[in-house]
Amino acid sequence: MPLNALQTATAGLKATQTAMGLVSQNVANAGTAGYVKRTIATVSSGPGNSGVSVGTITRSFDAAALKQLRLETAGSAYTSTKADITGQVGALFGTPGSTTALDGLVNSFTGSLQNLAANPTSAAARSTVLSTASNLANNINGIANSVQALRTGIESSLGSQTASASSLLGGIAALNVKIQSTTDDLTLADLKDQRDQKVTELSGYLDVQTAEQRDGTLSITTSSGVNLVTGGTAATLGFDGRTTLGANSTYSTDPDQRSVGTITATTPGGGKIDLGAPGVLRSGSIAANLELRDTTLPQVQRQLDDLAGGMASALTDTSTSGTVSGSGSTTDLSGMQSGNTLTLAVTAADGSTRNIILVASQGATKSVDPSQTDDGTALAQTFDISGGPTTYKAKIQEALDGLAARASAQGLKNVPSLTANGTGANVTVTGGGTSKVVAATATKTVPTSATDFASAYPQVALFVDGSNKGLFTGSFDAGSQLTGFAQRITVNPALSANTAVLTAQGATNTGTGATRAQFAFDALTTAQQTFSSSSGIGGVAAPYKTSVTTFAQDVIAAQGAAAANAANLDAGQSVALSTAQGRFAKSAGVNVDEEMSNLIALQTAYSANARVLTAARDMLDTLLRI
Template sequence: MPLNALQTATAGLKATQTAIGLVSQNVANAGTAGYVKRTISTISSGPGNSGVSVGTITRSFDAAALKQLRLETAGSAYTSTKADIAGQVDSLFGTPGSTTALDGLVNGFTGSLQNLAANPTSAAARSTVLSTASNLANTINGIANSVQALRTGIESSLGSQTASASSLLGGIAALNVKIQSTTDDLTLADLKDQRDQKVTELSGYLDVQTTEQRDGTLSITTSSGVNLVTGGTAATLGFDGRTTLGANSTYSTDPDQRSVGTITATTPGGGKIDLGAPGVLRSGSLAANLELRDTTLPQVQRQLDDLAGGMASALTDKTAIGTVSGNSATVDLVSGQSGMVGLQVGNTITLPVTINGTMRNIILIASKGDTAPVDPS
């Protein structure tokens, strides 16, 4: 009996010592990023369950909270990336209402035209119109160039972020392999901490969903269902970026038509999936950068083009009277127009035509290639 009592006491002390050591480890790592609190279970042992021994050491965490953290991480990266570029675009347009902002320059130019209309013989008024017009044109051109520079910067950022995300996927797959072959509880907990930290970091780049398998490995897919990690294998992400982007650089699902880079996931079997296609990535900094490069900034460029085109049209459009003879009409577009150099690609001619008492406008657009005859119907 005394020997049994001593053995029981010794086992109890060992279990207590292990528990105290685990508590100390939890306290020491309370501020360590990615560390998850460990808990220990005890089991009865000895004759008649008279003793106690250390059971399994497990991590204690809220799986739902961890899932929400990753969703918020992806969402935060998405919104912050877009907000950063939006702020830079706002600075290009200037403070609304100021004389140096784009709207202020437009108002200044409009005011100079009104002044010239009231004083058509004034040399000073003419000089002011030319000066404000030149300043406005240079500003629009400068903003347009800066918008394309932002797109080029995003192209470069997509390349570096894609490489980082691919490295994380490979690291997660390698940890899956180690977790499969580890039997020590403390080592296993450390490996899972490292894996969780990499998955959370990965969620800053793209929206991910995780599923823990029975063997302890973690499978990772995007919200759209693209498999990125299965067991010890991971897809490799690549980006075929362009050095410089211009106003006509656009994304297309046809590689021959695409003039910007795209993110490609290459599976272990050699299959390739285009992650740059619309809707494949839905959150994270990669999704935000793709949307900024392919949608948001091109919209800004189109607004600038519309402004420049509208003002050019308002200042240069001319009216010519045609001569109708039988079933044909002749319109002289050159005679009497001093300095006219002819139509340029993209210029338009609007012909008001009355057919059976109904007025219709036929708009012809100057093209590089041959065009088909106008169908009167």
């Protein structure tokens, strides 16, 4: 009996000492970031449960809370990144209604035109028009340049974030290897703490999902299913960033067409996965930056381009409506320049209507991205006007045939069958079968050049393309003239040298009058312009018709709302992250009061085991003296 008591008491002392050491470690690391509380279980041992031994040392935490923490960490990184950039964009446009905001500068410009119409003989009024026009153009230039600077900054951030994420993946894989080969419980717990910290840090960059394997390793995939870590191997992330981004810098799945950087995951087997493709990454700061660079900021650029193009076109363009007869429409296309359009509204058998946009060009027919026109849902194609009006019928037919073939190849439904006829500039487009052309409109730029002030009346090229492209017509001959026009719009220098043009009476009359100034004012404030749904203003499925001044107000309001919404979303996500952190800390953190209570219990147990050991020793001594 004494020997059994000695063995039991000795085992109890050892188990209690180990438990006290673990309590000491917990208390010492109560403030250590990433440390998860350790617990130990004792198990009975020996014949008839006569002894006790130390069980497994485990990390005590709520797995569901950890999963939620990583989810909210990714979400918070996403919303904070979006809120930061959209806030900066909103600040670029200024406070709506203020004199220095975009809409305020538009109002100052149109106000100066109204004043000139009331005082056409005033040289000061003419100078004010050019001054306010220049201020407005410079402001649009500055905002657009800042938008591209933000994109360039994001491109740089993506490079550094990708490198950090790749390093974390490699570190997680290395820890997996160590965990596989470690048998000591305390060392194993430390390694798992380190791995969890890296995974949580990684979730700030990417939306990751984890699965612990039987051998203790952790597999990591994105929520879209891309495998990043398996056992001791990890994918390597690379980013082929560009030094500077411009309005024409866009993402494409075709590497030859892509002009921005993308993130490539290279698997240990040499396979490559494009993580920059839409939908692959769904949360985290990297996903937010990709969305900002490729979608949000390009749309801001498009709004500025549409505003700049609308300002220039409103003062130079005119529209000619076609004459509808039967299933076709005849339109006078005289005076067409590169970039001018013939828009055909065509109905199909099911009653649906689709716009066909034919863009005049100085070359062979080619497809046009409809998002670059004033109707992102249309079918668009160029037609060659270089041979003059006598070739229009044949060239429009070429364009219609090319458009139909392309649409059919893409599997589009209700592709209309159209035929071009006519003589000279008068072209008739007729629908075939059940297709009908129910309306046609030709948009033409009246001045033939930036210096054409004589034949163009009352239209005047007050705003021109500052990169030696001269008159703004929306041409596609050397790429889309609209793209990046916000950076290039400037006041026509020929007008600055001859301000009297602003109040000229007509093509041959050198007298002074208010007609041209009044026309410009009405064209900007009253006349309805068509703005593409691609700008995101006024809807996403159809063109938006409004005045230039109202469009400017809509743009600044949209950016202000976007900044406010992003800030509100980030504030809500911050609360969610804080809640998740608190829930996880409650399950995994060290409660010093609780540990002290455990220590007192362990001290009592230790004293009790020591007394048993003393009693057993005394009994043995007594026996030996008999």
